[in-house]
Amino acid sequence: MRWQIERLPAPVWFRAVIPVLSIVVTFVLTSGFVLAVGANPIEAAYYFLLDPLANPVRLIEVLVKTTPLLLTGIAVAFAFSGGYWNIGVEGQLYMGATAATAIGLQMHDTPAWLALPLIIVGGFLAGMAWALVPALMKVKLKIDEVVTTLLLNYVAIFIVSAILNGPWRDPISQWPQSPEIAATAIFPRLIPRSRLHLGFILAIVIIALVWFVLNRTAFGMKMKAVGYNLEAARFSGIRVDRTMLLVALTSGGIAGLAGASEVAGIHFHLIDAISPGYGYTGIIIATLGALNPIGVSLAAFFIGLIDTGSQTVSRVLGVPAYLGDVLQASLLLVTLAMLLLQGYRLTWRQRGQAPQDGRPVE
Amino acid sequence: MESILSVTFLAGLIAATLRVATPLVFASIGEVFTERSGILNLGIEGIMFLGAFIGFTAAYLANEAGLGGYLWIGLLSAILAGILMGLLMGFFSVSLGVNQHVAGLGITLLCTGLSLFGFRMVFGERAVLPSVDPFPLLSPLNGMPILGDILSQYLLTFIAFLIVVPLSWWLLNRTAFGLNLRSVGENPEAVDAAGLNVFRIRYFVLALGGALMAIGGAFLSLAQLGAFTPGIIAGRGWVCIALVIFARWHPVRAALGALLFGGVFALQLRLQTMGFDLPFELFLALPYLVTIAALALASRQVSYPGAYLKPYRRE
Numbered sequence: 001m002r003w004q005i006e007r008l009p010a011p012v013w014f015r016a017v018i019p020v021l022s023i024v025v026t027f028v029l030t031s032g033f034v035l036a037v038g039a040n041p042i043e044a045a046y047y048f049l050l051d052p053l054a055n056p057v058r059l060i061e062v063l064v065k066t067t068p069l070l071l072t073g074i075a076v077a078f079a080f081s082g083g084y085w086n087i088g089v090e091g092q093l094y095m096g097a098t099a100a101t102a103i104g105l106q107m108h109d110t111p112a113w114l115a116l117p118l119i120i121v122g123g124f125l126a127g128m129a130w131a132l133v134p135a136l137m138k139v140k141l142k143i144d145e146v147v148t149t150l151l152l153n154y155v156a157i158f159i160v161s162a163i164l165n166g167p168w169r170d171p172i173s174q175w176p177q178s179p180e181i182a183a184t185a186i187f188p189r190l191i192p193r194s195r196l197h198l199g200f201i202l203a204i205v206i207i208a209l210v211w212f213v214l215n216r217t218a219f220g221m222k223m224k225a226v227g228y229n230l231e232a233a234r235f236s237g238i239r240v241d242r243t244m245l246l247v248a249l250t251s252g253g254i255a256g257l258a259g260a261s262e263v264a265g266i267h268f269h270l271i272d273a274i275s276p277g278y279g280y281t282g283i284i285i286a287t288l289g290a291l292n293p294i295g296v297s298l299a300a301f302f303i304g305l306i307d308t309g310s311q312t313v314s315r316v317l318g319v320p321a322y323l324g325d326v327l328q329a330s331l332l333l334v335t336l337a338m339l340l341l342q343g344y345r346l347t348w349r350q351r352g353q354a355p356q357d358g359r360p361v362e
Numbered sequence: 363m364e365s366i367l368s369v370t371f372l373a374g375l376i377a378a379t380l381r382v383a384t385p386l387v388f389a390s391i392g393e394v395f396t397e398r399s400g401i402l403n404l405g406i407e408g409i410m411f412l413g414a415f416i417g418f419t420a421a422y423l424a425n426e427a428g429l430g431g432y433l434w435i436g437l438l439s440a441i442l443a444g445i446l447m448g449l450l451m452g453f454f455s456v457s458l459g460v461n462q463h464v465a466g467l468g469i470t471l472l473c474t475g476l477s478l479f480g481f482r483m484v485f486g487e488r489a490v491l492p493s494v495d496p497f498p499l500l501s502p503l504n505g506m507p508i509l510g511d512i513l514s515q516y517l518l519t520f521i522a523f524l525i526v527v528p529l530s531w532w533l534l535n536r537t538a539f540g541l542n543l544r545s546v547g548e549n550p551e552a553v554d555a556a557g558l559n560v561f562r563i564r565y566f567v568l569a570l571g572g573a574l575m576a577i578g579g580a581f582l583s584l585a586q587l588g589a590f591t592p593g594i595i596a597g598r599g600w601v602c603i604a605l606v607i608f609a610r611w612h613p614v615r616a617a618l619g620a621l622l623f624g625g626v627f628a629l630q631l632r633l634q635t636m637g638f639d640l641p642f643e644l645f646l647a648l649p650y651l652v653t654i655a656a657l658a659l660a661s662r663q664v665s666y667p668g669a670y671l672k673p674y675r676r677e
Binding site: 153154159280320327333 | 404454458460461463464465467468469471472474475476478479482483596597600601603604607641642643644646647650651653654657658661662664
């Protein structure tokens with residue numbers, strides 16, 4: 001009798017434990033950084049994981065932080081599911097934010113029932129437009145979309161800062177920030193005296209729609225087939241180029257929504273720090289959520305928790321808030337490694353007894 | 363307005379082109395090595411950033427401690443950090459065989475977070491950016507008109523163009539090591555069958571690549587700036603990924619691509635001062651757009667290494 005490791009799917013309960021295990025390993029691995037600044041890692045873990053949930057006010061603030069992450073996370077997950085490596089969510093978000101601001105500035109005489117849909121559609125279209133060129137280059141010229149989408153992020157941010165230092169520069173303060181959008185264009189609050197806004201509902205609706213498209217439509221089947229094996233999908237008669245183009249544009253549109261939602265829901269004007277890297281965090285969230293809409297929602301909430309906690313940890317314990325970034329990146333890498341454990345199971349077996357799949361015992 | 367075609371303008375432009383191209387030569391050749399062995403290392407942007415941070419911080423602390431060769435201590439520390447991150451990428455892409463896109467981006471995010479965290483930890487919040495006296499410019503042809511100005515460069519620039527480029531070409535194309543490396547990237551099964559260790563070769567190449575990427579980053583903080591800023595790399599790592607495809611995985615063509623980017627970058631800096639009525643940010647965006655355009659032009663001839671993105675498993 002002895003323990004042995006076999007190449008078999010891990011038991012279901014273990015697969016559910018993997019995220020928890022990943023979080024624990026991540027906190028243990030990064031505790032050295034907390035110690036290095038002379039703080040207590042257990043205390044830090046408390047501020048990261050539990051303190052933000054301690055009362056409703058703080059919990060709502062976590063949901064505020066989660067809102068853009070839900071959108072960038074699902075934007076990335078949707079693209080990755082279709083085999084399109086859209087790393088340009090950051091730039092597409094900036095373009096969505098710019099379009100939303102441009103529309104919001106013109107809405108002073110427009111009622112909210114018209115202004116809000118215009119902002120939302122405008123943000124979506126702008127994100128889509130920014131995703132168009134790399135998507136076309138991918139399907140027409142076979143140019144790797146990873147590079148082009150990444151490089152366009154920098155171009156997008158340069159354009160935003162050119163606009164903020166030029167036509168939209170605040171004439172009084174000289175700050176690089178746009179004038180405030182019209183009151184009718186501001187997303188309504190979901191809970192009075194909180195910052196939770198319409199964008200949160202929008203994000204949930206988008207995630208539900210993505211779930212529906214992925215799991216209940218022919219297009220979802222096709223795009224997953226392309227994502228799984230492009231050549232096989234082409235061979236089976238799927239119009240791969242068209243599918244990929246649609247996936248890329250939709251992903252860009254959702255990213256644009258994230259920008260529109262931050263402008264209309266939180267800032268009310270455009271600033272060049274509209275996103276502290278939500279587009280890149282979206283990649284972490286999509287991976288942690290296993291590209292699955294429900295997983296993405298949970299992962300976005302968790303990252304929102306860490307984002308909120310990193311501010312507290314910085315204020316209370318004097319640990320630089322960048323620890324949050326280190327934690328998120330470590331969690332991504334640890335999860336990548338831990339997910340491999342899904343393919344194995346530990347069994348207690350008598351010597352010579354055949355394993356379940358009938359292969360001889362090694 | 364200064365004439366674009368004046369000799370001093372051109373000499374200055376060429377000199378600046380070489381300077382801007384230097385970090386890209388180091389890092390893109392590092393990436394040529396890793397991709398030739400079949401591994402896309404998207405950790406490049408982060409490893410350059412970490413190299414810039416570690417290089418600067420080690421140099422700063424060594425200088426505080428009164429050590430003479432503090433810049434070299436910085437450079438060496440950056441190389442070590444780059445090697446470590448290359449090996450970490452190896453752990454994920456070679457040993458575990460997980461998705462290289464996600465692992466590489468994870469390494470970039472980790473290096474970025476670590477550097478920003480470390481910088482705040484070591485230096486706190488300061489009103490004045492900490493700095494060190496950077497590497498000096500060497501002027502081997504001092505006094506000579508034009509050529510003397512063009513060749514007034516940092517030692518690392520001379521090393522990049524006169525040693526790293528030819529040496530990496532020789533290593534890849536004229537040595538047994540290069541042959542093994544390329545074979546691992548094309549057909550790892552055959553290399554394994556021939557009795558060579560695929561895993562060891564890939565780990566070694568990733569460490570070498572990481573070192574070169576870190577030198578590229580450290581050049582910016584230790585030679586060009588003498589300081590570390592959050593925007594110090596600003597996507598140069600991603601530019602290198604593009605250059606490697608543009609160069610079709612050839613070190614000499616990668617250096618030419620780096621010169622193209624350097625040239626456009628140096629030119630836009632000069633155009634900014636020439637009184638065009640355009641926001642300077644649009645000039646800054648130009649090198650990135652030219653990189654994308656170059657990629658589009660080169661796209662017809664691109665063929666990826668056979669085992670690109672494929673983890674090797676011994677079954």
